[in-house]
Amino acid sequence: MLFDLTDLRLFIFVAELKSLTRAAERMHLSLAAASNRIKELESRFGMRLLYRExxxxxxxxxxxxxxxxxQRFMQQVELLKSDMQQYNNGIKGHIRIFANTTAVTEFMPHVLGTFLASHPQVNVALEERLNHDIVRGVQEGTxxxxxxxxxxxGQGLEIINFSTDRxxxxxxxxxxxxxxGSIGFAETLEYPHIGLHEGSTLQHFLNRVVTDSGDRLNLRIQVRGFDAMCRMVEANVGIGILPQSAARRHSQTMKLALVDLSDDWAVRERSIVVQKLEALPAYARELVEMIRSEASG
Structure with a gap:
C-alpha cells in the first residue's frame, strides 16, 4: 500500500503548519519518525512532495x-466514522469551522453550546477567518x-443563505x-472610529469599502471584540460600525446611540458554506441545521 491514515494525517498537518517539526508534535511523533514517513511517501510515489526551506x-x-x-479522503473517513457510530459509541467526531467575526463572537457560542451538550463525543475547532479564507478553507478541505x-x-461549493446581517x-x-435617523458611511469618516483587529472579517470589509471610495478611515484605536468596541464608543473615544444584533445587546447595558447605515452594503446575507452537505457526517449536518434555525431565529 502506498500510504496509511497516519501518513495522510501527517502530510495534511505538514501542509497546514508549513513545518515538519510542528506537524510531528501534533501527531505525537518524533521528528525523525515524521521525516522518515514523508521520505517514504516520496519514495513510494517516486517524486518530491515537499521543498525543504x-x-x-x-x-x-x-x-x-x-x-x-x-483532504477529501480524510473527509470520507470522517463520514464512515459517523455512519458506524451507531454501532460503536466509542468513536469520536471532529468538525472544523471557519467563520467570520460576527459568527464567532455573537451566535456561534450559543449554537455550539447547545450542540456540544447533546454531542459529548464530538469535538469542534472554531476559527475566525476572512471571507476569502473561509471559502478557500472549505474548497481545500481545511x-x-x-x-x-x-x-x-465558490466554484463547486454549496452556499446556504440562512439570515441577514445588518x-x-x-x-x-x-x-x-x-x-x-440614518446616515451614509461616508458621512462618518470625519469622525474618529473604533475598529476591530486587522484579522477581523468586518474590519477587512470596511477597509476595502474605504479604499475603493478613495477616502480614509480615521482609526483611533483597534480592539479585539464588539464588547471592547462598545465600551470605547460609550466613553466617546470614537464611533464604531458593528452588527445590529451585537449593538442592540450591548446597548442594553451601555449608553449607546444606534444609527442605521443607508449604504446598500450595510445589509449582508449570512451563508453557510460546505463542499457537499450530504457528504458531511450526520453530526455535522445536524450542526448545519442548528446554525440555520437558531441563528436565523
Whole structure:
C-alpha cells in the first residue's frame, strides 16, 4: 500500500503548519519518525512532495495534488466514522469551522453550546477567518463548514443563505451623530472610529469599502471584540460600525446611540458554506441545521 491514515494525517498537518517539526508534535511523533514517513511517501510515489526551506517547508506541485486528495479522503473517513457510530459509541467526531467575526463572537457560542451538550463525543475547532479564507478553507478541505457574511462565491461549493446581517453605527449618547435617523458611511469618516483587529472579517470589509471610495478611515484605536468596541464608543473615544444584533445587546447595558447605515452594503446575507452537505457526517449536518434555525431565529 502506498500510504496509511497516519501518513495522510501527517502530510495534511505538514501542509497546514508549513513545518515538519510542528506537524510531528501534533501527531505525537518524533521528528525523525515524521521525516522518515514523508521520505517514504516520496519514495513510494517516486517524486518530491515537499521543498525543504530554512523557514519551513512548502508543497511541490505533486504535493499540492496529494494534499487535495488526502483532504477529501480524510473527509470520507470522517463520514464512515459517523455512519458506524451507531454501532460503536466509542468513536469520536471532529468538525472544523471557519467563520467570520460576527459568527464567532455573537451566535456561534450559543449554537455550539447547545450542540456540544447533546454531542459529548464530538469535538469542534472554531476559527475566525476572512471571507476569502473561509471559502478557500472549505474548497481545500481545511474546514468542514464555513460561516460567512456578504457576497460569497465558490466554484463547486454549496452556499446556504440562512439570515441577514445588518451593520449599524454606534455612538456615545451625546455624540453629534447620535440623533441622526440614518446616515451614509461616508458621512462618518470625519469622525474618529473604533475598529476591530486587522484579522477581523468586518474590519477587512470596511477597509476595502474605504479604499475603493478613495477616502480614509480615521482609526483611533483597534480592539479585539464588539464588547471592547462598545465600551470605547460609550466613553466617546470614537464611533464604531458593528452588527445590529451585537449593538442592540450591548446597548442594553451601555449608553449607546444606534444609527442605521443607508449604504446598500450595510445589509449582508449570512451563508453557510460546505463542499457537499450530504457528504458531511450526520453530526455535522445536524450542526448545519442548528446554525440555520437558531441563528436565523
Amino acid at each position: 530554512n523557514k519551513g517547508v512548502s508543497l511541490s506541485p505533486a504535493g499540492e495534488t496529494l494534499l487535495a486528495h488526502a 474546514a468542514d463548514i464555513g460561516v460567512a457574511a456578504g457576497a460569497v462565491q 451593520l449599524v453605527l454606534a455612538t456615545a449618547a451625546d455624540h453629534p451623530l447620535a440623533q441622526a
